[in-house]
Amino acid sequence: MTPVDALVAIDRRILVAYSRRTTDALRAVLPLRIALPRIEPFLAQNVAKEVQKDALVIRRANEALRQGVAPNEAMLRQLFQATREIDSAFLARVRGLPVSIVIRYEEIEPIRVRRIGRLLDAAYAILERWPKGKNGRKALQASFSRAELQQLIHDLMRLYALETQALSRSLRLPALLVPLRDGIARNLYQIMNDVAGRMARDLLATVYRHERN
Template identity: 50%
Template sequence: MNRRLLGEFSRRTVDALRSALPLPGALPHLEHFLAANVAKEVRKDTLIIRRAAEGQEDDGRQILLELLQSAKEIDRDFLRQTMRFPIRIDIPYQEIDPVRMRRMERLFGAAQRVLAAWPQGERPRQALRAAFARGELERLLAEILGLYAQETLALSRGVRLPALLRPVRELAMRRLVGIMESIARRLAADAARTVYV
């Protein structure tokens, strides 16, 4: 995923939360947390795109399993960074892995497709146009960002909270994911429009 796209996704999410959730005091912490999370996801996406660029005829499933393990190493780095935040996280991989794998499959396949269609000497925008029709690109981006939102919901379940606060967390996170999915659709449309301008 493009760093700017994920950064914009995070920024729009925080902006929407400012008006939708009654917790303005927590937003600075959330903004820093989301920024660290974006950096983590960019690292993962970079690995996926690099593997797609290798163009090996290896078993795609095996490559994705290796990438999934690399993603867990990046998660461990992320957890070390988040120790400065007032939360603790136990990542629920049994819930996250299937969603993450679907997102990785979509990104890996899209990267392979763009790289195969890339006209020599052209810029990334032309490569995207060569690989996808506008509507198809928009749907793909919305799906990838939507899966990212689902992964965020699963990750939130790993945040350690007192038992009395867990139902509140679940409600708040479902609201957050709804906001993120709505933003994902709008951002995907905006990004696709930019590619085809």
């Protein structure tokens, strides 16, 4: 497996685990437990969308590295536009679900652009410093200090949570669940952010599991 494919696979595992832990945590909150059968398919499709977007960003970082070009504003704008195409496919997939959604880009764009920029810079750095013949864990160790890596993971997940919160405010729910929508958005972000903090610590322990403090 090439470094770029390995990094895409690592990112996918992290996002899928993040979504699974979030869904498990949502079941413990009564208002969300009531709405969960309606919003769980949305969350599953949403993480699939994020995996696609992240893979796009990581592969663009690899192309830039091979071309000897550092990440820049033009790349950010191109990637953002490309993610809108992924959104279109996402909207088509969720059309048959018990909820519908309108993506309000005026709210989502600044959050998404920040996340794309953070991931683009990080992927570029990781791929640039990937030790020959080593695995992803060694590449992460070579690219960031423990504190930097923990902050990176938490930042990426927090921005994902912010975008998911913004999307959840745009959900068109069945009439009986409409009064719960704002509470769903608030609780969803709080839970996702809490899960992000725990996952950042867990992932850090995994990356440095053979290292002494």
